Amino acid sequence: MTERAIEGVRVADGRFEGTSDKGETGEHGTLPIIFRITEATVLKPLAHGGDLGEVVRRFPNAPRPWLDLSTGINPVPYPVGALPDEAWARLPSRDDERALLTAAAKRYGVRDQATLLGVPGTQALIQLLPRLVPKSRVAVLGPTYEEHEVCWARQGHDVSVVDDVAHAASADVLVVVNPDNPTGRLLSAEELGRPSRLLVVDEAFIDFLPAAASLVSKLPPRTIVLRSFGKTYGLAGLRLGFGIAEPSLIARLREELGPWAVSGPGLAIGRRALADEAWLRTTAARLEHAGRRLDELLTAAGFTPVGATSLFRLVRHDDASAVVGRLGRQGIHVRPFSRQPQWLRFGLPGTDAAFLRLASALQEGVSLG
Amino acid sequence: MTERAIEGVRVADGRFEGTSDKGETGEHGTLPIIFRITEATVLKPLAHGGDLGEVVRRFPNAPRPWLDLSTGINPVPYPVGALPDEAWARLPSRDDERALLTAAAKRYGVRDQATLLGVPGTQALIQLLPRLVPKSRVAVLGPTYEEHEVCWARQGHDVSVVDDVAHAASADVLVVVNPDNPTGRLLSAEELGRPSRLLVVDEAFIDFLPAAASLVSKLPPRTIVLRSFGKTYGLAGLRLGFGIAEPSLIARLREELGPWAVSGPGLAIGRRALADEAWLRTTAARLEHAGRRLDELLTAAGFTPVGATSLFRLVRHDDASAVVGRLGRQGIHVRPFSRQPQWLRFGLPGTDAAFLRLASALQEGVSLG
Numbered sequence: 001m002t003e004r005a006i007e008g009v010r011v012a013d014g015r016f017e018g019t020s021d022k023g024e025t026g027e028h029g030t031l032p033i034i035f036r037i038t039e040a041t042v043l044k045p046l047a048h049g050g051d052l053g054e055v056v057r058r059f060p061n062a063p064r065p066w067l068d069l070s071t072g073i074n075p076v077p078y079p080v081g082a083l084p085d086e087a088w089a090r091l092p093s094r095d096d097e098r099a100l101l102t103a104a105a106k107r108y109g110v111r112d113q114a115t116l117l118g119v120p121g122t123q124a125l126i127q128l129l130p131r132l133v134p135k136s137r138v139a140v141l142g143p144t145y146e147e148h149e150v151c152w153a154r155q156g157h158d159v160s161v162v163d164d165v166a167h168a169a170s171a172d173v174l175v176v177v178n179p180d181n182p183t184g185r186l187l188s189a190e191e192l193g194r195p196s197r198l199l200v201v202d203e204a205f206i207d208f209l210p211a212a213a214s215l216v217s218k219l220p221p222r223t224i225v226l227r228s229f230g231k232t233y234g235l236a237g238l239r240l241g242f243g244i245a246e247p248s249l250i251a252r253l254r255e256e257l258g259p260w261a262v263s264g265p266g267l268a269i270g271r272r273a274l275a276d277e278a279w280l281r282t283t284a285a286r287l288e289h290a291g292r293r294l295d296e297l298l299t300a301a302g303f304t305p306v307g308a309t310s311l312f313r314l315v316r317h318d319d320a321s322a323v324v325g326r327l328g329r330q331g332i333h334v335r336p337f338s339r340q341p342q343w344l345r346f347g348l349p350g351t352d353a354a355f356l357r358l359a360s361a362l363q364e365g366v367s368l369g
Numbered sequence: 370m371t372e373r374a375i376e377g378v379r380v381a382d383g384r385f386e387g388t389s390d391k392g393e394t395g396e397h398g399t400l401p402i403i404f405r406i407t408e409a410t411v412l413k414p415l416a417h418g419g420d421l422g423e424v425v426r427r428f429p430n431a432p433r434p435w436l437d438l439s440t441g442i443n444p445v446p447y448p449v450g451a452l453p454d455e456a457w458a459r460l461p462s463r464d465d466e467r468a469l470l471t472a473a474a475k476r477y478g479v480r481d482q483a484t485l486l487g488v489p490g491t492q493a494l495i496q497l498l499p500r501l502v503p504k505s506r507v508a509v510l511g512p513t514y515e516e517h518e519v520c521w522a523r524q525g526h527d528v529s530v531v532d533d534v535a536h537a538a539s540a541d542v543l544v545v546v547n548p549d550n551p552t553g554r555l556l557s558a559e560e561l562g563r564p565s566r567l568l569v570v571d572e573a574f575i576d577f578l579p580a581a582a583s584l585v586s587k588l589p590p591r592t593i594v595l596r597s598f599g600k601t602y603g604l605a606g607l608r609l610g611f612g613i614a615e616p617s618l619i620a621r622l623r624e625e626l627g628p629w630a631v632s633g634p635g636l637a638i639g640r641r642a643l644a645d646e647a648w649l650r651t652t653a654a655r656l657e658h659a660g661r662r663l664d665e666l667l668t669a670a671g672f673t674p675v676g677a678t679s680l681f682r683l684v685r686h687d688d689a690s691a692v693v694g695r696l697g698r699q700g701i702h703v704r705p706f707s708r709q710p711q712w713l714r715f716g717l718p719g720t721d722a723a724f725l726r727l728a729s730a731l732q733e734g735v736s737l738g
Contacts, residue, residue, distance in 0.1 A: 037501045037621055048628060050460040068459075077458045089446045090437075091419040091605045120489055120608070120632070127627040131500060132406045147627070154624065236460045237633020239489070252406055255523065258496040258516070259417060263489070264606020265634060 041154050046146050049335040049345070050236065055328060062331035067354055068347070070335040072181060072205060072312040075350025076286065077234030078273045087264035096267040103274040104242055108227055109217040114247040117254055118262045118270070122204065122226040122241035123147065128256055129200060129224070130155040136198075139168035140175040143183065143340060145202065148175045165191060177202040179209065182314045182337070182345045184307030186213060195221045204228035208284050208310035216244050224249060231311060232283075233273050240266040287311065290348045293355060298346065301362040306343060316342045330361040409523050415515050418704040418714070419605070424697060431700035436723055437716070439704040441550060441574060441681040444719025445655065446603030447642045456633035465636040472643040473611055477596055478586040483616040486623055487631045487639070491573065491595040491610035492516065497625055498569060498593070499524040505567075508537035509544040512552065512708060514571065517544045534560060546571040548578065551683045551706070551714045553676030555582060564590045573597035577653050577679035585613050593618060600680060601652075602642050609635040656680065659717045662724060667715065670731040675712060685711045699730040 049070035056066060101116050110116045119125055130138075130152045138152045142161035152175070153159045160171070165187065168174050174194075178201050179186040192199060192215070203225055206214050215225050224245035230236035240262060243253060262270070273279070287310045294313055295305065303315035317323055320342050327334055335345040349355045418439035425435060470485050479485045488494055499507075499521045507521045511530035521544070522528045531537050534545070534556065543563075547570050548555040561568060561584070572594055575583050584594050593614035599605035609631060612622060631639070642648070656679045663682055664674065672684035686692050689711050696703055704714040718724045 036503060037618065038503055040621065040624065042624070045628075048460070051462045051464075053462055053464040071460065073458070073460070077454070080457050085446070086606070088449050088604050088606045089442070091417070091440065091442070091599075092608075093420045093422055095420075095422040121629060123627050123629060127625060131625075134405060134407055151627070235457050236629075237455070237457045239461075239629060239632040249406065252409065255409065255411070255414075256496060256500075258492050258520070259414075260490060260492060260605075260608065263608040263632060263635075266632075 039156070041156060043150050043154055046150060047338070052333060055333050059328040059331070062329055064331060067332045067349070067357055069349065069358070070333045070345070071236070071347050072309065072345070073231050073236045073347065074234035074283065074287070074311060075348055075354070076283070078269070078276070078279060080235070080269055083265055083268050087268040090264065092260045092262060092264050092267050096264070097262065100262065100267045100271045103271045107274040108242065108244065109211055109214070110244055111217065112247070115219060115244055115250055117243045117250045119241050119243055119257060120261055120263065120266065121230065121239040122202065122228050122243070124257065124261070125224070125226055125241070125243050125253070126151050128253065130157060132252065132256065133157070133173060133198065136172035137170060138173040138175065139171035141165060141168070141177070141180070143337070144177045145181045148177070148200070148202065171197060173198045173200065175200040175202070177204065179205050179309050180307070181205055181309070182307065182312065182343065184309050184314065189215055189218065189220065193220055197222065199223040200226070202226045204231055205309040205311055207232040208287060219244060219246070221246065229270055235269065238266055238269060239263070240270050284310070287348065294346060294348055297355070297359055297362065303344070311348060313346045315344055315346065317344060318342060320344050326364070327361055330364065332358060332361050408525070410525060412519050412523055415519060416707070421702060424702050428697040428700070431698055433700060436701045436718070436726055438718065438727070439702045439714070440605070440716050441678065441714070442600050442605045442716065443603035443652065443656070443680060444717055444723070445652070447638070447645070447648060449604070449638055452634055452637050456637040459633065461629045461631060461633050461636050465633070466631065469631065469636045469640045472640045476643040477611065477613065478580055478583070479613055480586065481616070484588060484613055484619055486612045486619045488610050488612060488626060489630055489632065489635065490599065490608040491571065491597050491612070493626065493630070494595055494610070494612050494622065495520050497622065499526060501621065501625065502526070502542060502567065505541035506539060507542040507544065508540035510534060510537070510546070510549070512706070513546045514550045517546070517569070517571065540566060542567045542569065544569040544571070546573065548574050548678050549676070550574055550678070551676065551681065551712070553678050553683065558584055558587065558589065562589055566591065568592040569595070571595045573600055574678040574680055576601040577656060588613060588615070590615065598639055604638065607635055607638060608632070609639050653679070656717065663715060663717055666724070666728055666731065672713070680717060682715045684713055684715065686713060687711060689713050695733070696730055699733065701727060701730050
C-alpha cells in the first residue's frame with residue numbers, strides 16, 4: 001500500500017498522528033498516538049418524557065405507583081399476547097419483514113413497498129439521516145421535538161429553528177413534525193411543499209387524523225415521512241417505526257441500517273397490530289373521549305389550552321414549574337419545557353382511576369396555590 | 370443565511386444542483402433538480418445463514434418442519450418467560466439500561482461501566498463504526514463473517530482481506546473475529562496487539578472459552594470489542610449486543626445510536642439472562658456434549674474437520690454443494706460458503722430428534738453419493 005492522505009490525519013510509519021487534539025485520546029496507554037474518530041458536535045443529552053427515574057428520586061415521598069403523563073404514548077397498549085418462540089430465537093427473516101411491510105403499507109396507504117422501510121423506532125432514522133446528507137443549511141420548524149435539531153447539529157449541519165415555513169426559504173433541508181409535538185400545529189402538503197429541498201416530515205402523531213393529512217399517499221419528491229408505531233399502539237418499548245421515501249433513498253437507508261434492524265417481536269407484533277382495524281377504531285373513539293375529559297379537567301383547573309393531538313394536550317400556566325412540583329409530590333409526572341417555561345404537556349390518563357387521581361391532585365394544587 | 374459551499378453540492382437559488390449524476394434522482398417528479406445523499410459503495414446484499422425463506426422455496430417438497438443448522442445460534446434458548454407490561458409499553462429508561470449494563474459488566478468482566486455500551490445487536494456497531502472513522506486502510510483477517518468487510522467498503526474505506534495479521538502491518542484499522550466465524554481460529558492479545566491502529570475484535574463466539582481469551586478485562590488502547598448476546602442465549606430475534614471500548618469512544622457511539630437504542634424486552638431479558646450463571650454453566654456442558662456428538666456424526670459421514678467453536682462446526686467435503694442439495698431435499702439447511710466451495714458449517718442440533726434426523730439424512734446422502 002502506498003501512503004496516501006487521509007482526511008484530517010497524516011499516516012506515517014503506519015501510525016496515526018492527529019492533526020488536532022480534538023481526536024479520541026487513549027485513556028489506557030501512554031503512547032503519544034491519537035486515533036481519530038470523525039468529529040461531531042458534543043451536545044448535552046436532551047431530557048425526555050417517559051423516564052421516571054430522576055423524578056422519583058426528586059420526590060422520594062410521593063405516593064406510588066407513579067402516574068406518568070409525561071409522554072404522548074397511548075396509555076392502553078395493543079395486547080401483545082403470546083409470541084411464537086421463533087420470534088425470539090431466530091434471526092428476523094426477509095419473509096417476516098415483507099409481511100410487516102405489507103401490513104404497514106396497507107395501514108399507512110403506501111402504494112409501492114419499495115418506498116417503505118421498517119426501523120427500530122423512528123429515532124433510528126432521526127439519528128441516521130443527518131449522517132447521509134452533505135453539510136447543509138437545515139431549518140427545523142419549531143418549537144418541536146428537540147431530537148431533530150440536536151441530531152442535525154451533532155453532524156455539523158447549520159441548523160436553525162424557525163417559527164414559520166416562510167422563514168426556511170434558504171434551507172436545503174426542512175424538518176417538520178406534523179402534527180407538531182407539542183403544539184399540535186398541522187400543515188398541509190401545500191404549505192410544506194417545495195421540491196427543491198429535502199423535506200423530513202415526522203408524522204409521529206398523525207395516526208388518528210384523516211388519511212389526507214398525511215403526505216404518505218401522495219409522497220412528494222425528495223421527501224421522507226417518519227411514522228411511529230410505539231406511540232399509537234402504546235408499545236414504545238418495542239422500538240418500531242417506519243420511513244417512507246423514494247425507492248433510492250429507502251434502499252440506501254436499508255443498507256445503512258443493515259440486516260435484522262427490526263427485532264423478531266417487532267415484526268410479529270407490528271404485523272398483527274397494523275392489520276387490526278377494529279382495535280384502531282375502538283382506540284380512536286376511546287382517545288377522543290379521554291381527550292375531551294382531559295380538556296374539561298385542565299380548563300377547570302385554570303390551564304389555558306395551547307395545542308393538542310389525539311395523544312396529549314399542551315396547556316399554559318403562569319406558574320407551570322410550581323404545578324410540576326405540586327403534581328410531582330403527589331406522584332404525577334407531567335412534561336415541562338425548558339424553552340417555554342409556562343408550557344406543560346399532559347398525556348392522556350389511561351383509566352378512570354388515573355383521571356380521578358389527576359383531578360384530585362389538580363384540585364389540591366388549586367387550593368394550595 | 371449567507372450562501373456557502375456545501376461538500377459536492379452547489380447551492381444556487383435555494384435549489385440543489387448535484388455535481389455528479391450519482392446522487393438520488395427523484396422518481397416522483399420531473400424537476401431537473403437532484404438532491405444528493407452522501408455517496409456509498411453499493412454492494413450486493415450478503416447471503417446469511419438463518420433465513421429459511423429462500424431454501425424452503427428451492428426445496429418445495431422437503432419434509433417440514435425444516436431443521437435449520439445454518440447458523441451459529443444456540444438451539445436451546447434462554448427461557449424468555451413473562452415480561453412486565455412496562456417492558457413493552459414504556460420507553461426504555463436509563464435506570465433499566467444501567468441495570469442491564471451492571472449485569473453485562475459482571476458477566477463479561479468489564480471493570481469500568483463507562484467502557485460498556487448496549488446495542489440492538491452487534492450488527493448495529495458493525496454498521497456504525499465505519500461511518501465514524503476517517504477514510505482508512507482497513508485489514509479484515511479472513512476468511513470471516515463478511516459483514517465487516519462489506520460495511521467498511523460501503524463507507525469508502527480501502528479494505529483488504531488478509532489471511533495473517535502480519536499482512537496487516539500497514540493497515541490503520543484491523544478487524545478480527547476472535548474466535549473466527551467460521552474457522553474457529555483464535556488469536557491471543559499479543560498476536561492482535563499493536564496500539565497504533567484501531568483494533569475491532571468481534572468476540573461473538575467467545576462466551577464459552579476461558580475468560581482470559583477475551584480482550585475485555587485487559588482492554589488495550591484503541592480497541593473495541595463486540596460481544597453478542599443472541600447467539601449464546603439463543604435469542605437472535607431479540608437484537609441485543611454490547612460494545613466495549615475506551616470511554617470517549619463509547620460516549621460517541623452512545624450519542625450516535627441515540628436514546629432507547631435497546632428495546633424494553635432487550636433490557637428486561639438481557640439483565641436476567643446475563644446474571645444467570647447456573648444457566649450458563651448448564652448450557653456450556655450441554656453444548657460441549659452436543660459438539661462432540663456432532664463431530665462423531667460428521668466424521669463418520671466422511672467430512673474433514675476444518676474448525677470449530679462451541680456453537681458450530683466447520684467441515685470440508687469435496688462435493689459440498691451436492692451435500693447441501695441432498696440435505697435440503699430432506700429439509701435440513703446447512704451453510705455453504707461461496708468463496709470456499711468445499712466448506713460447510715453445521716450448527717448444533719438442539720434435540721435428540723434433530724440429531725437422529727441429521728444422522729439419517731447424512732447416511733442417506735452417503736448411500737446416494
